[in-house]
Each structure stands twice: as C-alpha cells, then as structure tokens.
Amino acid sequence: MHLFPIILTLLLASLVPFGAGAADAETVEVQDPYIDLHSGPGRGFPVTQVVERGASVVLLRQRTDWVKVRTDRDREGWVNRKQLERTLTPDGAEVRLPGPAPDARVAHRWEVGVGAGDFDGADTVAVTGSYALTESLFVRADVAQLLGDYSNGWLGTAGIGHIFMPQWRVSPFVSIGGGVVYVEPNVTLVQASDRTNSTAYAGAGVRGFLNNRFLLQAEYRQFVIFMDTNDNEVINEWTVGFTHFF
C-alpha cells in the first residue's frame, strides 16, 4: 500500500525526459523500386506519398513495425520495416531495423509473460520470465500472487526446463525448480499466523506459437511445501498465460 505513491512518483518522473524528439536522425537510400509512406503507423492508414529507388529519406523514429521518415521534399510518413530492410546507408551498408528475425521462434533468448491460474483453490496472478540456454533448455523465474478465500500470499520460484520440440508450432515442455511460498491467513479468520515455507516443484505444460512474437502456454505444476512439522503438503497448480519472446 505504501508502495503506491512511490510507484506513481516514479511514473511521473519518467515522463519528464519525453518529447526530446529524434536528435540523431539517420539518412538512408531507398533500394526497393519504391516505398510507401502511410499517414500513420499501421497498415490501414492511407498511403500519402511514394518515394522511389535512389532517393534518400531520413529515419526519425520507430514504433513497432513502422518507421517515420522524412523525404528530401520535407514530407513525413510511416514506412513498414520490411520495405526499409533493403535500404542502404550513405556508405553502402545495409540497414537492419529492430524487430523479430524470421527464425525468432527457435532463435530467441528471452520470454516474458503474464498468466492466471489456480493454486490449491486460490486464484493466482503470475509474472514469468525465462532465458534460453539452448534451443530446448531454459531457466525460468516466476512470481505469483495467491488470492484465496481463507488466505492470501506470494509464491516465488526459479527453475530449469526443457522444451521437447522447439521447432514445432505446439510443443510440450517440462520443468523443475524450487522457491518460497508465503501465506497470510485472512484477518477475518481465527487467530492464525503468517508462514513462509520453502517449496520444490515439478511441472509439465504445452506451449504454442501465435506468431513471431507471442506464444500461449498452459502448465500444471505439483508443489511440495516443506513444513516445519514432518508432514509435507502437496499442492497442485494450473496456469494459463500469454508470453512475449524476443
């Protein structure tokens, strides 16, 4: 709760340096027969200008797959990244604009996702991140908030996993890891104290690529909560999530 004003202040502070514009603009020479300049950063915006091969344009800013350019006649418009892939810099180098490579599905390193699910009856909101060591081996870290009827809490885990068929559109995967679970019983209940326990999990899931940037995944993990008493607790977790990879 006390974090709230701090986060808000940080957000506000981050607004200050905006709007500085593109000071370090770059000039490139068009190599395609022509490029289309749209009125906005999207495929549906009308084409208002055409620049032909050999002409030069100044790159101003990029938003997702669209680059704002200025022609030598001082007209501005948005060009798709793909049309600019074959432009050249004045000294003849090819221009490569940030964006997913054609082989991004197997060649990417990072994944960031959000998900929701069920942890032993409690609803969960999860943020996950992973880094690929090889095409099929990855390390991951997850943080989830647990929101139950009788208790709330947090779950933080780290683990390692294996994707069986990284080149397939839909592939199963498994992972194991460990972490910490913090549980806080609801205030309306009889006196019960907060508790923090370490935990270990083994899980399996399925992931499917939507395109060169997103995938959906569904996962089941079984947790063993190491209790202070001798009887460890076994808990099932189900999660579905939306993941961006890059």
Added chain:
Amino acid sequence: MDRRLHAFLLNAAVVAGACWAPTAAHAEDAVVAPAETPQVVEPRVARRDVKVPSIDTENFEAGLFVGTLSIEDFGSSFLYGGRIAYHFTEDVFAEATIGSARAGKTSYEDLSGSAKLLTDSDRQYTYYDLAVGWNALPGEVFFGGRRAMPSAVYLTLGVGSTNFAGDDHFTVTPGAGFRLLVTDWLAAHLDARDQLFDSDLLGKDKLTQNLQFSFSLTAFF
C-alpha cells in the same frame, strides 16, 4: 541439368587455371616483395555491411489517469493512478495499471447515522492489473480540414489484485478505450473498465462489479 553441370565444371576449371597461372608466374616475385601478394581469387560476393541505425524506438507508453470508480455498495469515488504499456505490434499491446480510490459510505451507513462497516484505512481501494490489449479499430480523427490524428479503439482484458476492505481479491478486468495521438509521442485516452471480484464483505460471497471511467495522458518513449 547435366549440360549445366558440365558448363559449371568447365568454368570452374578455367577460372582455377586462370588464377593458378599468374600465381605460379609471380611466385618468385612474391618472395622478393611479399607486400604485393596479388589477390588469388577475386571474390564474386560483395561484402554485406549491416548497420542498425540509431533511431528512437518508441514502443513503451506511460502516463497517469484520473477518473471515477463506482465501488459496489460504496458509491462513486475519485480515482487516480498510473499505467505503462508496451506495444508489441500495431495491433497488440500489454499494459500494467495501478490505481487508487477512497470508498464512500454505503446507503446503510448513511441511513443509520452512526454504524460503520469499515475503518478508515480499509476504505482505501488499491488495485493493480496486468492486461493484454488489442487495437480493434485503428483510424484517424480529423480536426478541421488540415489536421488528422491517428487514433484507435481498443479492447483490453486483464487480471490482477484489488486490496479493499482489509483483503486482497483476485480481479478480472475487461475494458475498452479510445486512444488519440495528439502528437507523435503524446496520447490522450478515454477508458471504461469493469473490475470484477468476489467479495464476502457483507457476509455472503458475491461478485462485485466496479465500473471505472477514466481520462489519461500518456507519452511514448
């Protein structure tokens, strides 16, 4: 196919021969003047220099919002908060939102005069939301005859947590909004969202709908 292969092999032989001959002829020279070693094979493939231009990529969007939140049973309150979004493509974005409002009184509290359902600190309504958004209707808005601004009507669906009445609630938030790009980097939004969560505050579990209308200013960076 065969003929092509033959032609290729023949060409290769000719090229190899042509390359060999001068090398052999200059072999003695090379010993004398090693600095002038001639190029043995002229590469046919032009070297590809690749350069990533240093231009601004503006896929993040952050800003603040103000609005009104109707907290079920507790009337409408002033709402404020912050949002940060990342635009993956022209169609899809992800957004994290935090917001806060202060709940008013229920009708029961107002009528009874003195009874209080919640303490002052429990009336604080704070939430976060992680959402995925889709620019369903991108377009342009025209002002007069000379100005056109890119705009989009978008749909969002988020999950998150709401802290209210001394408890955290799992919250699902469907919403819709309208974004207008006033300049290349400054955007104005109008948003309508419904925060749905189960509450047992009044003794029985029920699904509460908490409607939110807000206006926000955001900057792309």
